[in-house]
Amino acid sequence: MAKNKAAKPRRPRAETPRGFRDYFGAEVTNRAEMLSRVTAVYHAHGFDPLESSAVETVEALGKFLPDVDRPNEGVFAWEDDDEGWLALRYDLTAPLARVYAQHRRDLPNPYRRYAVGPVWRNEKPGPGRFRQFYQCDADTVGAASVAADAEICGMLGEALEAAGIARADYLIRVNNRKVLNGVMEVAGVLDPADPERDAARRGIVMRAIDKLDRLGLDGVRALLGAGRKDESGDFTEGAQLGEAQADVILGFMDARAEDGAGTCARLRELVGGSATGLEGVQELETIAEMLAASGAGHVVIDPSVVRGLGYYTGPVFEAELTFEILDEKGRKRQFGSVAGGGRYDDLVTRFTGEKVPATGVSIGVDRLLAALAAKGRAEAAPAGPVVVTVMDRDRMAEYQAMAAELRAAGIRAEVFLGGGNMGKQLKYADARACPVAVIEGGDEKARGVVQIKDLALGARLAANIETREDWQAQPAQMEIARGDLVAEVRAMLARAGG
RNA sequence: GCCGACGUAGCUCAGUAGGUUAGAGCACCAGAUUGUGGAUCUGGGGGUCCCCCGUUCGAGCCGGGGCGUCGGUACCA
Structure with a gap:
């Protein structure tokens, strides 16, 4: 194909980078609304807001040593001429540890x-998995007491309910890593005298x-033993435990x-x-x-909750939603x-060398929002503003x-x-x-009136319209005195909303 | 990361054995309607057929490589 390709201008492609997304209108307001309800619960429990830097030194984020041109897998990191290796935070907990260590003399104890905000992870994105997402x-x-753990659990229930999840629709399952460790001792994969041994197997x-x-x-039994082969034929190495273990x-x-x-x-x-x-x-x-005494939300003790992360040392818990929804293809x-x-x-x-006890919770904001949205799928699109149309350009100030x-x-x-014209x-x-449009042409102006049009009602009526005459009858439109504008629009909005 | 399927217009997809200028529906824009959205009719814009290399007179279609999407699995401080 010897097409003579004249030099086409190379334009930038308008696209969000892989793993990122744009949020529009209602997505933004819905999230802000949900977060303000959740943080109000936190605040009521005496928690103070903290907004820490989105960028941390790689060193402070911990565990990752900057290596030549291979920064850190998992984080967005870069080398700054003056500051050395920096990275976007990947969660809100590591920054908290840094802030606390840095300011502990001035902070109350406990x-x-x-904290609320976006975090970034440089991982392969998938459906529902992004490289930037919100945590709350x-x-x-500084509180070693289990009362602190109980409070966090109870508060999580309250927060979910404040966000609009009914008590029957969620479940907080609690377990304790110490119990798991005890069981590991019994199974012979944890030696209290030599905790390092068998760490990988654990x-x-x-x-x-x-x-x-x-x-x-x-499946779990297979993984505890020799290993498991999944349906695609991939093999996962197991923990090599014996039957009894x-x-x-x-x-x-x-x-x-x-x-x-x-x-x-x-x-x-056990x-x-x-x-x-x-x-x-x-x-x-x-x-x-404690939770029973405080009448806290829907919490049960469930030994099958462990959380994948290694750093937990005591109570661990997870909140799940118990209702099912159908996706756009009708699948459960x-x-x-x-x-x-x-x-x-x-x-x-x-940071400090001292052991500081801490306990906390993280809400996956985007997931919770997706759940809320899916649950209320029937809800109508959010209404737009009232639009004042422009008939005479030179009367802009009046509009x-x-x-x-x-x-x-x-x-x-x-x-x-x-x-453009009225159409x-x-x-x-x-x-x-938009629920209502306001129209005032020269004709109306001369008579001291305006037209207000109920757009939603018009749309509903349109379903039964057959002829052009019906069409032009404009049953959803009414003429009102200019002086009654606010009152009449308010009344129309009330009719449309009710 | 590993295994598999797929990749044609903004969206959902068709495209006959490799053969002119690649199609449809929906969406969008304009007109019918000189002051009125959503119905109807007519017209219109829009494509690097994922990318590169190869086979061929000729590739959306065949071959190789790459990228991407989806599903499963692994990892996730």
């Missing part, structure tokens, strides 16, 4: 703070337990009983003589007691975990005055600023789902 965290630093065990809901008991772990996961007391009694048996394990069970009992979909957290007593140690009057009365309103203006109003 320090309770909440609350943490208590990691595999933990992640295997974490996959119970997806793989089922058989695996039974101990599986028994632990299955220890959930009718009620918390029953579960704890079983755990107490943990046997492990001091750590018994301590963990004791803590679970205390948390259950379940929302997994929308929030999680736990106690991590070692995070600040890196602006009308819009200002409406706004002063608390009604969202704008003057049409584009070009174009109403098309614009229609596209924005």
Whole structure:
């Protein structure tokens, strides 16, 4: 194909980078609304807001040592001429550890703070997985008591309910890493005298337990033993536990009983003589007691919750939504975990050398929003503003005055600023789902009246319109006195809204 | 990362064995309607057929490589 390609200008492609997205109108306002409800709960519990820097030194983020041109997998990092290696934060917890270590002399002890904002992860994105997303965290630093853990759990329930999730629609499952460690001792993969030994195997065990809901008991058993081959033929190395060892772990996961007391009694048996394990069970009992006393949300003790992350040291918990929704193709979909957290007593140690106890929760904002949106799929598109149309360009000031009057009365309103005739203006109003359009031409002006048009009503009537005459009858439009503009528009909005 | 499927207009897709100027529906724009959105009719704009290399007189179609999307799996401080 010897087409003579004249030099076409190379234009930039208008596209969001992979893994990122743009948020429009209602997505932004819905999120802001949800966050303000959630943070109001945090605030009511005495937590202070903290807005820390989005960029941290790689060193402060921890665990990642900057290496020549291969920055850090997982984070967005770059080398600054003066500052060395910097990176965008990948969560809100590591920055908290840094802020606390840096300002601990001036901060109250314990320090309770909440934080909201975007975090960035340089990972392969997938459906529902982005490289920038919002988190909403609350943490208590400097309180070793399980009362702090119980408070966070209860508060999470309150926050979910404030966000619009009914108590029956979510479930907070609580467990304790100490109990798990006790069980590992019994299974012989944790030696209290030599905690480093078998650490890798314990990691595999933990992640295997974490996959119970997806793989089922058989899948987990395979991962505890030799390994598991998935449907695509890929093989995952297992923890190489013997049958008896695996039974101990599986028994632990299955220890959930009718009620918390029953579960704890079983755990107490399973943990046997492990001091750590018994301590963990004791803590679970205390948390259950406290939550029951405070009438907190929907919380159960469930030994199958472990959380994949390695840094947790005590209570861990996860909130999941229990309702199912249908996606756009009619398939059943379940929302997994929308929030999680736990106690991590070692995070600040890196900076100060001291052991500072901390516990907290993180809500996956985007996931929770997606769930709320999916649940209320029937809800109508958010209404646009009232549009004051422009008939005579030289009377712009008068139109602006009308819009200002409406706004002063608390009604969202704008003057049409584009070009084009009446048809174009109403098309614009229609596209924005505006409830009402205001029209004042020279004719109306002379008679001291304006036309107001109920666009939503018009749309409903249009369904039954057959002839052009019906069409032009404009039943959704009424003429009112100019002086009654605010009152009449308000009344029309009320009719449309009711 | 690994395994598999797929990649044609903004969206959903068709495209006959490799053969002129690549199509449809929806959406968008304009006109019918000189002051009225959504119905109807007519017209219009819009494509690097994912990219590169190769085979061929000729490639949306065939071959190789790459990229991307989707599904499964792994990892996720």
